[in-house]
Amino acid sequence: MFLRRFIALGILAVTLVSGIAGCKFTHGPDERDQGVWLLAYFRQRYDARVEVDAEGAVHTVPLPNPMKEEQLHLALSTDGRHWTPLNGNRPVWDHFIRDPYIGRGPDGVWRLLATGGGPGKDRRIVGPSCLYATSTDLVHWQVEDYLTLMKDARNEEGQLAGNIWAPEWFYDETTGEAVLIWSSSFKDAGWKESRLWYARTKDWRTFTTARVLFDPPYSVIDGTLLKHNGIYYLFHKEEEFGVRTGERRAIRLATSDKLEGPYQIYDGPLNHGQIVPVITEGPALMPDPSGAGWLLLYDYCMSNDYGVSASADLKHWTIERDIAMPPDARHGSVNRISQAEAARLRLAFEDSQ
16 A cells, blocks of 8 residues: 555656646646546534624624534545545645645645644734645645734734734736735734735745735625636625624625726625625635536535535526535635546545545
8 A cells, every 4th residue: 555655646746747847837737638626625613603792792602513623635526516525534634724725836836825823933023824835746745834924014003913814825927926815804803804915925935015905895804816808806705794784704706807906896696795695605716617607615614514606707606506515624725636636646545535
């Protein structure tokens, strides 16, 4: 078994290197290869739901059967609707992770950003941090740093932010930079008056000063960005709830013809502006493998479920009913990989099934 795993990982490394040879940028497998889709996620059943009463007091409502596996999990699919977890739905990397976002860079290296700071950072001086890790084979991961992206940002009282949630990165082909996107708040809880922020980097060692990317008239977290036909689509979670606002924790959409905005909020058909039901978060976009448009994946975080919706135009969405998601999956990100890469991943983890 050890020998088969060693050979498989060696072949996978060769596959990745040969895939980028002679080309400037590689998003994924050769277009002639139909490929397989890879879902990265963590697992959780929440222990409580936060509510706000008419006087503004915050209450926690216990939820049944809580659990946490705040580590990297992977699953594969060919249709984007039915996903098979690797490693028996157990972690594939023994490291603290929430909200994992994985993307392949122009050098062929996989880069992972995730919620979760590490040791050695003085929050009183540099504020919160998030995990940055890399891999060449999706099996072995190396922690590169804990990024203090908000270290130079202060509110009007000179205070540091309290969190960096759900960081993602988007490759800007016009500048050759990676654009990191995340949510932060200066309040006593990360969901309060949160905004989406961004910073740029060319080398993943130095980053521009954090700036606000999206400042809607509601608290916002979980931003993910897609560029299609010259338009930037910013899917995000409206994070408002309570007696004053009603239950508004769900996915929304804003668009712009410039990456850095300004973004125009699209008024979806559900719940006065949203595009999928409540309570949902962690949006992830992918082309529909059927060729019919797009799929939007999101998790029902308080009811331990996952959702998939389909659209032909990125604005009008229909819920898919025939789906199969890994149990207790939360906040996934998706990438297309080659058939060979998928086969090597299955082989690498088959002795743990």
